[in-house]
Amino acid sequence: MSQQRINKLRKILEEKSLDAFLVSNFYNILYLSGFKTLTENEREGWVLVTTKNTYLFSDNRYIGSLSSRGVKRRSDLNKEEIASLPSVARNDIITKLITPEKGLIKHLQEIVFEEKISRLGIEGDDLKISEFNRLKQKLVNVESIPTEKLIIKQREIKDEEEISSIRTACQITDKCLEDIVKTIKIGTSEKEIAFKIEFWLKEKNYDLAFYPIVAVDKNSSLPHYDTRSGDNKKIKKGSIILIDFGAKYQDYLSDITRMIFIGNPPQEMINIYNHLLNAQQKTINYLVIMRSHDNYCGKEIDQYCRKQLTTSHQPLIADIYPHSTGHGVGLEIHEYPKISPVSTDEIKAGQVFTIEPGAYMTGKWGMRIEDTVLIKENGVEVLINFKKQLLTLDF
């Protein structure tokens, strides 16, 4: 699969008249090569895609064992041998060992010379100024050209392997929330719920997509309440609970938000909940309708959703939610397309994003309903299956 991703990138490079592209971003490296290091920010791995070859640079901790096997080219191996290899080696990627004596720059100098590279694309939205300066200084006769969003925009359209992982991450999320809901009692605190979600996932060798937001009562009125640093409210009779979390499965993420009510909520809350749910569901239906049209983009979905909340007979919600209606989900929790009031990201088959309108009563309480959805050629698949009807717990 990685080979197809690399070939797609090569087409983009050709359009931009680039001879090669240096990938520094952790997630872009993972996307292209299947290779992952322990830290995201310590520059332990790099990928270079040229017109002919793909190179992976890393140190002994990560690729020592690959190099020592002498594995260089897939073409040298039989089918069984290929299947038994780590994904990096499976994808015909040439590994280059970084040592204290021979760092990235020295490797690049050699390759640039061998492959006669004169225009080298770099990730302008990832590479640091000081890294860029060193590169320009050391790679003489090479023009280093900053680009923006080149691979992250390619990552917007998920392939089958990616969709399968996200679908599983969403199923895990459904199951996790079902189990967690059963553990909620009077007196349970926000952090206890967040902790239970984390442990439920990690016990099963999954991971969190991000630290869960669990917001009780007044805290639910803050759209991005931080449970870790918050006042850790406990659940009491009549409480409203917002739970926003996601799972990570094979590096891919899911995202969900659901509301839980302790006892029967007042009619006002029920009305607003149903109003919000109606808007969220209608927006998903709108996506289905729009699949038969060409050229619609993030802002149209965002605007449609906000309109549902304000223009029905009773404008229950005065202040419309101060965040986007949704965001792409993949290897990272915030990807493309953006579903925001100003987004011109075109909606296309293969995109995975959230639909998550909210209703916040400042200083009182708030609600959000969020699903992760997949855009298909002829429709939309809602990847989250956890029920959305008013969920009340009685004790």
Add this chain to the structure above:
Amino acid sequence: MSQQRINKLRKILEEKSLDAFLVSNFYNILYLSGFKTLTENEREGWVLVTTKNTYLFSDNRYIGSLSSRGVKRRSDLNKEEIASLPSVARNDIITKLITPEKGLIKHLQEIVFEEKISRLGIEGDDLKISEFNRLKQKLVNVESIPTEKLIIKQREIKDEEEISSIRTACQITDKCLEDIVKTIKIGTSEKEIAFKIEFWLKEKNYDLAFYPIVAVDKNSSLPHYDTRSGDNKKIKKGSIILIDFGAKYQDYLSDITRMIFIGNPPQEMINIYNHLLNAQQKTINYLVIMRSHDNYCGKEIDQYCRKQLTTSHQPLIADIYPHSTGHGVGLEIHEYPKISPVSTDEIKAGQVFTIEPGAYMTGKWGMRIEDTVLIKENGVEVLINFKKQLLTLDF
């Protein structure tokens, strides 16, 4: 305390003839202002230090509540009011709200004009090329000057508040490992131990400093074995277990490595363990001796430690460990000073770093012993207290 840190930075700015400094790095912002956002890489907060003022820029999620209180200057408040404020407001920091209409750049344009800033320092080792280009383009008549390691080098010397947090993080680490050792049995897997460490900490509202390395038998021969992606070996009779982990307490970290042996290890292992322990302990003693000398640096400690392993009567270990002897620890797990073969970082009072020599028998097993130590004016404090004598478990 933050005010002192900001004043120190101002002195550096003066030396470099900079009128102001824009801080983009998550940990540097936390260090200077006590302010922390949910994500490290999404640029949710910025700090600007000018000769007169310190500004914090962030959005409604983080500083909405501060601004709405109208808190601008500490001088307007009485002592009790100051104590009740979030740390950002306590430190006389002016908060500026980032909105879709008024982003960082617009705020900077105003301040640059008001305070007549012509030379603006930026973090060249943190700011991305595209961010830098936007800044240069939008801040006309301002020279944007990339700097390197300016604040991270300042962070090398810990103040009392920081030392106190690191000391507590080390105490937590000691206690955690004591409890974890009790849970180890025949059949326990690497991931189970890592999981127990993580949950022990999180249950108590602490956090991991980094994902624990738990390496059993052959895996212990890999200096940076990744427990998450590894083959999850189980403990059996005669196993050797390497546990390398740390705790996070009030944003500050600790780092420890200890070995555990199941049953009585063969004499060769015991000899190498004692040899390694002797080298590690002698290096700590060497630090104490060197405190009475001026001007010694990381590489001298590193070389001293390696020499202890190779030049005693019996050179038990042929291959000297392929990693540094140590690294600074603070808000991040790898800080300054570096204790490596080439490090010219001078050793000074207030530094906190690790001493962690290892002995690795390729393909067989490996050992590492690691403490976190604090350099004082007249000596050295070993912050880790977990015992270092050969630890064997019998079942």
